[in-house]
Amino acid sequence: MKPLEGLVVVAVEQAVAAPLCSLRLAQAGARVIKVERAEGDLARGYDDAAGGDSSYFAWLNQGKESVVLDFKTPEGAALLRAMLARADVFIQNFAPGALDRAGFSYEELAELNPRLVRCDISGYGSGPETAQKRGYDLLVQAESGLIAVSGSPGAPGRIGVSVCDIGAGMTAHAAVLEALLARGITGRGAHLEVSLFGVAAEWMTVPFVHAEYGKGAPRPAGLKHPSIAPYGAFPTADGREILIAVQNEREWQRLCSDVLGDAGLAGREAYASNIARVENREALDQEIAAITSRMESDRFCGLLDAARIAYGRLNGAADLSDHAAFRTVIVRNSGGSEISLPAPPAVDLADIPRTGGPVPKVGQQTEAIRREFGA
Incomplete structure (x- = not known):
């Protein structure tokens, strides 16, 4: 019933x-x-x-x-x-x-x-x-x-x-x-x-609070998160875009060492915290994209899986029917x-x-x- x-x-x-x-x-x-x-x-x-x-x-x-x-x-x-x-x-x-x-x-x-x-x-x-x-x-x-x-x-x-x-x-x-x-x-x-x-x-509560009490509401950010970095879409060698979402410093370090193959990236002062990475997002995104654009999307996703980094493929409506969920x-x-x-x-x-x-x-x-x- x-x-x-x-x-x-x-x-x-x-x-x-x-x-x-x-x-x-x-x-x-x-x-x-x-x-x-x-x-x-x-x-x-x-x-x-x-x-x-x-x-x-x-x-x-x-x-x-x-x-x-x-x-x-x-x-x-x-x-x-x-x-x-x-x-x-x-x-x-x-x-x-x-x-x-x-x-x-x-x-x-x-x-x-x-x-x-x-x-x-x-x-x-x-x-x-x-x-x-x-x-x-x-x-x-x-x-x-x-x-x-x-x-x-x-x-x-x-x-x-x-x-x-x-x-x-x-x-x-x-x-x-x-x-x-x-x-x-x-x-x-x-x-x-x-x-x-x-x-x-x-x-609109979060943008409203930023507009009323903070430094202003976030501006349109495309496929980027306005207050977290790296959190957005990155290109791959086969023309696909993969969104990644780094939520804490442990994930940021694993992304650099296990996925991007550049452990030193995590130690740079410009990228030492999420606040710093957001302030320097443009340079950060360019550095990450220069690496991911040389990888096939399946390899990139496999490395993200192994490093336990959240990601999503940029799918279209026609791709829904093939999704496991x-x-x-x-x-x-x-x-x-x-x-x-x-x-x-x-x-x-x-x-x-x-x-x-x-x-x-x-x-x-x-x-x-x-x-x-x-x-």
Whole structure:
């Protein structure tokens, strides 16, 4: 038995953040009823890479039921209200206030169902200054400062996945589980709010502290760590780049003697501590690169393994499937075709999933849900 079996989740959701939250609940056994417009979740149209489905939609909507309704109509409002009266969790990421204006404020829902846990996800929260501000992932990356500390020197860059959306979905999932635990003690539901900006702002704690109290926030460092050296990418003779991460002085000495073949490098005053190495990073990186560029990548990695130095190959998305740590699940897309997707990252080792739930067509369960909830 999965931990959330028996729980009912109603999700008025689209795109990434809220669907990721409800996906995690579905993977834990909850029944997730996804409410869509007649044209469907906008993420259905992002691409068709997943055997005809959008890659985003196939990933985030495994194992859900889809019902089409318009909560602004009397009929649609009645059906949504009937579902929420029997639901345990309500997740929504429409614009702040949209559901409240349609008669679904938290106060009204708490009267209807005092045990309901509601989670609102938005770009910038419900504060009056930002409630109507559109908060898409890349825009939040920019406004939160994430882009300013990412990319390369002189060329800031976005994080290559929808990191603010994903972070908001993960945060909302944790908050919902905490609220369900609290409900088990108090018998009362909760009203939760998660914003993409709030999540990104917390992630910016270290740069923020440096900006407010230190010497300024770290600048974009490319494939280098801003405060540890050597920690970054180095070239090899076969054109591959290998990232190495030296965490302490013992590792630094082993890197010099056992990997680079130059024990004297560790004893130089300019490189005698991490602080010194960061201050002299450019010269240090050039000296290391001059050695690694004469080695084949497999030999370099073999020496790093033997010296117990952490490293990582600079892989592309196509390399994922060959990685020893990579796990997949088989999912049926909305057209019934099987596709292989990355597996959920947290699993019960006694019951590792091999398949994911099917991806629903738009409104696939609408009639069945209307009959079930009598509206």
